[in-house]
Amino acid sequence: MSTVLGLARVGGRALGGALAYLVAWRAFSVPALAAVFVLVFSGPLFGLPGWLLVAVLGLVAVLAHADHGRGFSLDALVHNVGESMERTRRRHAATRLRRRWPAACRELGWDTAEGDPPPSSTGRSRESRRQRPRSPGLRHVEHLGDTLRIAWRPRGDTNPKQWREHAEALRRHLGGHSVRFAEDPREPGTILATIGLRALPVHDNAPGPVDGQAAAPTLASEPLAVHQAPTLAVELGQRAGGGVAVWRPSEVNGLLVVGATGGGKGGCLRYLASQCLAAGAVVHVIDPKGTGEHAWVTDHGGHLHRGLERQVEVLRVLADELRARCADLAALGAEKIGDLPPRLRPQPVVCVVDEAADLLTLRRVGTEKAADELRAEAGSLLTLLAQQGRAAWIHPVVALQRPDVQALGPAGGALRAQLVARVVAGSIDDDGCDQALGVGHREQLVHLTGHPGRALVARLAHADGAQPYPVQVRWLPVDALRPVGVRPAELVA
Numbered sequence: 001m002s003t004v005l006g007l008a009r010v011g012g013r014a015l016g017g018a019l020a021y022l023v024a025w026r027a028f029s030v031p032a033l034a035a036v037f038v039l040v041f042s043g044p045l046f047g048l049p050g051w052l053l054v055a056v057l058g059l060v061a062v063l064a065h066a067d068h069g070r071g072f073s074l075d076a077l078v079h080n081v082g083e084s085m086e087r088t089r090r091r092h093a094a095t096r097l098r099r100r101w102p103a104a105c106r107e108l109g110w111d112t113a114e115g116d117p118p119p120s121s122t123g124r125s126r127e128s129r130r131q132r133p134r135s136p137g138l139r140h141v142e143h144l145g146d147t148l149r150i151a152w153r154p155r156g157d158t159n160p161k162q163w164r165e166h167a168e169a170l171r172r173h174l175g176g177h178s179v180r181f182a183e184d185p186r187e188p189g190t191i192l193a194t195i196g197l198r199a200l201p202v203h204d205n206a207p208g209p210v211d212g213q214a215a216a217p218t219l220a221s222e223p224l225a226v227h228q229a230p231t232l233a234v235e236l237g238q239r240a241g242g243g244v245a246v247w248r249p250s251e252v253n254g255l256l257v258v259g260a261t262g263g264g265k266g267g268c269l270r271y272l273a274s275q276c277l278a279a280g281a282v283v284h285v286i287d288p289k290g291t292g293e294h295a296w297v298t299d300h301g302g303h304l305h306r307g308l309e310r311q312v313e314v315l316r317v318l319a320d321e322l323r324a325r326c327a328d329l330a331a332l333g334a335e336k337i338g339d340l341p342p343r344l345r346p347q348p349v350v351c352v353v354d355e356a357a358d359l360l361t362l363r364r365v366g367t368e369k370a371a372d373e374l375r376a377e378a379g380s381l382l383t384l385l386a387q388q389g390r391a392a393w394i395h396p397v398v399a400l401q402r403p404d405v406q407a408l409g410p411a412g413g414a415l416r417a418q419l420v421a422r423v424v425a426g427s428i429d430d431d432g433c434d435q436a437l438g439v440g441h442r443e444q445l446v447h448l449t450g451h452p453g454r455a456l457v458a459r460l461a462h463a464d465g466a467q468p469y470p471v472q473v474r475w476l477p478v479d480a481l482r483p484v485g486v487r488p489a490e491l492v493a
């Protein structure tokens with residue numbers, strides 16, 4: 001008996017699945033059913049004319065698919081059929097999720113039956129309510145390429161603070177790699193989540209210079225036409241779930257890059273600085289460590305600064321430039337450089353500070369008194385750039401291992417708060433995670449899998465929101481940035 005019931009259940013499910021697929025495949029199934037209908041009813045009645053009618057309808061259906069607006073072609077037929085199959089796949093995936101929804105809610109513990117039901121005010125017994133578990137209402141499901149958009153209404157007793165947990169739990173349940181969520185603006189109380197289904201690669205080479213010598217150095221002597229001054233959009237790498245993580249300095253001015261030693265901060269800064277230079281920005285690199293790591297910058301028209309006094313002097317010059325640009329904006333009645341006509345825009349400036357703790361942390365010993373004054377000044381100048389640089393297109397990038405306020409000098413708190421865009425490269429401890437990404441994101445540390453270049457990033461652009469997401473930072477080896485014809489062996493010889 002139980003075998004028969006089991007077989008009936010499996011058969012029912014298979015039939016349900018097949019029917020759902022036929023409904024999703026409506027571009028084929030509706031004309032096919034119509035043809036069967038005509039054949040069954042009009043074929044025997046009208047004989048040959050009935051068959052002819054079916055053939056003509058079939059031909060019209062094929063031609064409708066082969067039309068590309070200015071005639072018919074086989075390519076258009078193949079393209080349109082491919083598109084229609086893709087639409088079918090998406091519809092079917094959405095239907096499958098709708099059917100799985102009650103089971104998913106049960107497994108995630110979201111059914112009302114799981115907790116205590118609210119006290120009955122309708123006269124129905126608590127027992128009868130408990131017997132009929134109710135899932136959170138599914139409002140919308142859409143499957144678009146590598147993303148799944150789902151809107152659902154959580155149970156009334158769900159605290160909105162738990163929404164992030166719910167969105168994460170659903171992502172894991174559905175095997176997604178990233179999730180973004182927000183309250184549906186048209187229906188308050190409904191969560192609208194976008195789940196990315198594409199996994200991150202474990203390594204991702206940067207394009208261009210790596211493939212041969214495509215990106216030869218941009219020489220400093222080549223003047224950049226002023227009207228070419230671009231709005232910077234700096235790519236970091238692929239983001240989990242699909243898409244590319246892009247830092248937009250004109251939206252989110254300062255960038256803070258943190259992570260334990262060897263995590264890939266330097267690699268991230270190199271890829272970022274190389275793009276800024278290629279886009280025509282002025283790049284200053286302040287490198288207190290003083291190794292040859294950033295020496296390539298000068299070959300590409302950037303500026304590398306060593307020695308505390310010189311580094312502070314550069315920050316003073318940038319602060320003066322900032323004030324001058326703000327005064328120009330005031331005279332022109334513009335709020336930010338992006339509002340000026342392109343021919344009046346100055347070049348964007350990016351100031352990269354690697355190992356910022358070396359530059360900014362006060363030593364507080366007698367012998368370092370004078371140097372400490374310079375360090376404190378560097379901190380307040382960087383804070384000024386971070387606070388006001390967005391409108392004037394002067395963008396600081398600060399890298400250090402752990403973003404403790406003390407490590408960033410006397411103005412550390414203000415500086416960290418103003419460096420709004422965040423990258424955690426490689427690994428970091430729980431406290432460092434709170435400092436870098438804000439409280440409540442420690443569970444995201446599981447995404448730092450230890451693959452070189454794996455990072456968690458947050459707020460790189462307005463569209464990002466505060467929710468951190470994993471990224472595989474593109475790898476640009478320093479060899480690819482040496483001037484054409486120069487090989488490391490020749491440098492040593």
Ligand SMILES: Nc1ncnc2c1ncn2[C@@H]1O[C@H](COP(=O)(O)OP(=O)(O)OP(=O)(O)O)[C@@H](O)[C@H]1O
Binds near residue numbers: 261265266401472
């Ligand atoms: N995006 C990346 N993709 C692949 N490998 C990477 C990437 N970034 C870094 N690595 C690897 O990790 C090594 C260490 O990286 P990097 O020097 O950038 O670390 P770091 O965070 O700057 O360390 P430190 O704090 O010691 O300066 C690199 O030599 C490289 O082999």
Ligand SMILES: [Mg+2]
Binds near residue numbers: 265266354
């Ligand atoms: Mg480094």
